Amino acid sequence: MKNNFTEGLKDGVPIALGYLSVSFSIGIMAVSSGLDIFQGAFMSLTNVTSAGQFAGLAVIATGGTILELILTQLIINLRYALMSLSLSQKLSEKITLWQRLVIAFANTDEIFAVAMNRSKSLTFSYMLGLQSLPVIGWTSGTALGAAAGQALPDAISSALNVALYGMFIAIVVPAAVKLRPVLIVAALAALFSCMIYYLPLFSGISTGTSIIICTILASAAGAVIFPVSQDKNGD
Amino acid sequence: MIYLYIIIMALVTYLIRAIPLTVFRRKITNPFVCSFLYYVPYACLTAMTVPAVFYATKSFASAFAGVAAAVALACCRRSLVTVAAGACIAVFAAEQLFMAI
Numbered sequence: 001m002k003n004n005f006t007e008g009l010k011d012g013v014p015i016a017l018g019y020l021s022v023s024f025s026i027g028i029m030a031v032s033s034g035l036d037i038f039q040g041a042f043m044s045l046t047n048v049t050s051a052g053q054f055a056g057l058a059v060i061a062t063g064g065t066i067l068e069l070i071l072t073q074l075i076i077n078l079r080y081a082l083m084s085l086s087l088s089q090k091l092s093e094k095i096t097l098w099q100r101l102v103i104a105f106a107n108t109d110e111i112f113a114v115a116m117n118r119s120k121s122l123t124f125s126y127m128l129g130l131q132s133l134p135v136i137g138w139t140s141g142t143a144l145g146a147a148a149g150q151a152l153p154d155a156i157s158s159a160l161n162v163a164l165y166g167m168f169i170a171i172v173v174p175a176a177v178k179l180r181p182v183l184i185v186a187a188l189a190a191l192f193s194c195m196i197y198y199l200p201l202f203s204g205i206s207t208g209t210s211i212i213i214c215t216i217l218a219s220a221a222g223a224v225i226f227p228v229s230q231d232k233n234g235d
Numbered sequence: 236m237i238y239l240y241i242i243i244m245a246l247v248t249y250l251i252r253a254i255p256l257t258v259f260r261r262k263i264t265n266p267f268v269c270s271f272l273y274y275v276p277y278a279c280l281t282a283m284t285v286p287a288v289f290y291a292t293k294s295f296a297s298a299f300a301g302v303a304a305a306v307a308l309a310c311c312r313r314s315l316v317t318v319a320a321g322a323c324i325a326v327f328a329a330e331q332l333f334m335a336i
Contacts, residue, residue: 014314014315014316015315017315017316018315018316018319021316021319021320021323022319034237035237039237039238039241042238042241043241043244043245046241046242046244046245047241047244047245047248048248049248051283052244052248053244056240056241056244059240060237060240066239066240066243069240069243069244070243070247073243073244073247073248073251074247074251077247077248077251077252078251079275079279080248080251080252081251081252081254081255082255082272082275082279083252083275083276084251084252084253084254084255084256085255085256085272086272086273086275086276087256088255088256088257089263089269089272091256097257100253100256100257101253101256101257103256104249104252104253104256104257105249105252105253107252107256109276109279109280110315112276113276116276154293155327155330155331156327158292158293158297158326158327158330159292159301159323159324159326159327159330160323161291161292161326162288162291162292162298162301162302162305162319162322162323162326163319163320163322163323164319165283165284165287165288165291165301165302165305165322166301166305166318166319166320166321166322166323167315167318167319168280168281168283168284169284169302169305169306169309169318169322170305170308170309170313170314170315170317170318170319171276171277171280171315172277172280172281172284172309173305173306173309173310174309174310174312175277176277177310181274182274182277185274185277185278185281186277186278186281188278189277189278189279189281189282189285190281190282190284190285190286192282193281193282193285193286194285194286197286198286207287210282211279211282211283214278214279214281214282215275215278215279215282218274218278218281218282219271219272219274219275219278220271222270222271222273222274222278223267223268223270223271223273223274224267226270227266227267227270228266228269228270228273228274229266
């Protein structure tokens with residue numbers, strides 16, 4: 001069991017380092033939205049989600065209502081429900097209910113991707129190890145970013161804005177190069193996303209809703225054209 | 236008031252993550268559902284990146300430099316951190332270059 005925890009910690013190091021740099025930009029945004037350093041770090045510690053926090057900060061900064069806040073979180077983070085559902089299929093059967101409630105807390109895009117790529121069974125200690133360092137990195141990076149605040153030159157903060165997207169690219173591209181179906185699903189998602197973004201017909205659709213529509217359409221198309229057999233699912 | 240907002244955000248996000256992990260405890264055997272779930276992360280991450288990434292920096296051109304660097308590094312199977320750092324450095328370098336010109 002201990003060995004599993006250490007393996008998880010090791011797999012979590014690159015995610016934690018990535019989060020440390022990405023959450024820096026969230027910290028900067030938190031301060032400009034009117035939060036102090038502690039509130040910014042508290043938000044990262046309790047939410048552990050990039051897109052959701054960006055959207056939440058926008059609602060707070062514009063003085064939005066609680067209902068608006070709940071709806072944005074629900075829409076933007078709905079993808080986690082799909083990821084959790086997918087993860088629940090792969091978790092070891094021995095994992096108890098309360099352990100699942102702990103694992104659910106930090107099921108982020110990157111942790112999910114690493115967990116799904118693991119060839120061995122997913123135990124509670126492995127998941128705990130995998131999630132520990134990224135949560136610490138995410139929270140402390142936010143605090144550092146909030147502390148640095150607007151002191152950072154414009155050129156640096158502009159460059160840091162792509163850090164998050166860089167991580168997304170690092171997850172999708174290698175799989176798309178290796179597996180043609182993944183390439184086509186990703187291309188479809190990009191196409192739908194651009195259509196919603198650029199076509200005036202779809203101008204009423206918010207970013208969060210667009211992500212959900214594109215995800216569902218592209219994944220469904222992939223499932224129809226390239227069904228994945230059960231044993232290949234873990235690859 | 237800010238804390239109330241933060242706690243509500245956290246609660247909504249947690250429930251979205253926790254309910255499917257606790258309610259669906261039997262293995263799904265439906266091939267369509269399995270395949271669909273397999274493709275979700277790739278579709279979702281791509282939809283979040285394209286085209287938003289091209290508007291995340293000061294100019295379309297510097298963002299393009301960042302994406303090109305990230306894709307090249309990812310093709311070489313570099314780690315998450317290297318790819319993210321490479322994208323940031325490329326954007327920074329491109330913006331400095333444009334300013335110099």
